[in-house]
Amino acid sequence: MTLEPMSLFWLALTLLAYLGSRWLYRRTGRYLLSPLILVPVVLLAVAVPLHTGYAEYARNTHWLMSVLGPVTVAFAVPIWQQRALLARHWPALSLGMLVGSAASIGSSWALAHALSLDNQVSLSLLPRSITTPFAMPLAHDLGGVPELTAVFVMFTGVLGALMGGVLLKYLPLRTPLARGALFGVGAHGAGVSRAHEVGGEEGSVAGLVMVLTGIFNLFMAPLLRHLL
Numbered sequence: 421m422t423l424e425p426m427s428l429f430w431l432a433l434t435l436l437a438y439l440g441s442r443w444l445y446r447r448t449g450r451y452l453l454s455p456l457i458l459v460p461v462v463l464l465a466v467a468v469p470l471h472t473g474y475a476e477y478a479r480n481t482h483w484l485m486s487v488l489g490p491v492t493v494a495f496a497v498p499i500w501q502q503r504a505l506l507a508r509h510w511p512a513l514s515l516g517m518l519v520g521s522a523a524s525i526g527s528s529w530a531l532a533h534a535l536s537l538d539n540q541v542s543l544s545l546l547p548r549s550i551t552t553p554f555a556m557p558l559a560h561d562l563g564g565v566p567e568l569t570a571v572f573v574m575f576t577g578v579l580g581a582l583m584g585g586v587l588l589k590y591l592p593l594r595t596p597l598a599r600g601a602l603f604g605v606g607a608h609g610a611g612v613s614r615a616h617e618v619g620g621e622e623g624s625v626a627g628l629v630m631v632l633t634g635i636f637n638l639f640m641a642p643l644l645r646h647l648l
Contacts (some may be wrong), residue, residue, distance in 0.1 A: 427480040430472075434481055437462040456578050456610050478567060502628040509597055517633045520605035524549035525644070540564055546644070547637065548572040549580075551608040554634030561641045573608065580607025581614040588618070600625025605633055 441458035444450075451457070467477060499506070506513065525546050532542035544564030547555035552573050559569035584603050593599045596619055603611030603618075604626035612630055616623030 430477055430480040433466060456574060498627045498631055502624055513629060516601045516605060517636050521633060521637055544568040545572050548576040550634045550637050551630055554638055558638055558641050562645055577607050577610030581610040584611060584614055596621035597625055601629045604629030
């Protein structure tokens with residue numbers, strides 16, 4: 421399959437923006453320069469003058485979405501690595517995932533109704549607090565738009581990671597388990613990255629909770645679809 425010039429352009433720009441922002445973030449440590457924030461800003465700054473819509477960009481970079489399959493399978497690795505921690509704390513982790521998922525879905529549904537969003541956009545908003553490889557299939561099963569869900573997930577992760585650092589200063593969360601779960605449930609991938617900056621154990625817990633929350637929500641999808 422041959423790539424057209426615009427496809428090559430958008431692929432190259434996306435990869436270069438990611439590599440450049442990752443280098444800047446590692447050098448400066450400033451969260452606003454992280455790939456999650458800087459890459460969309462760079463792409464938007466180029467797409468607007470070129471009058472490139474999201475559908476065209478997605479079509480030119482569709483192969484990037486194909487890596488979500490292997491990423492989803494790779495999520496089994498942190499579960500295996502943290503099996504001892506999971507065995508010790510599964511009641512607390514299960515309760516946290518249940519409460520966190522319920523709060524996320526409930527607040528998303530309330531926000532959608534408050535803003536009078538149409539049904540498809542509302543369903544796309546519901547999985548915003550689980551990581552993208554799980555959120556997009558869940559949005560599809562619910563009748564939402566997976567690509568739109570990916571945008572909601574990104575915004576939720578960025579804001580959650582920023583707010584999580586602030587909340588740690590005021591909430592009485594003294595154990596690595598509690599601090600890591602805060603980021604894993606509320607901010608998925610971005611939260612895991614932020615949790616690793618807080619501490620190694622916090623990052624491990626956040627990664628485990630992020631994966632388990634995504635799996636839990638996928639299993640709950642039939643019930644959620646029935647309720648909605």
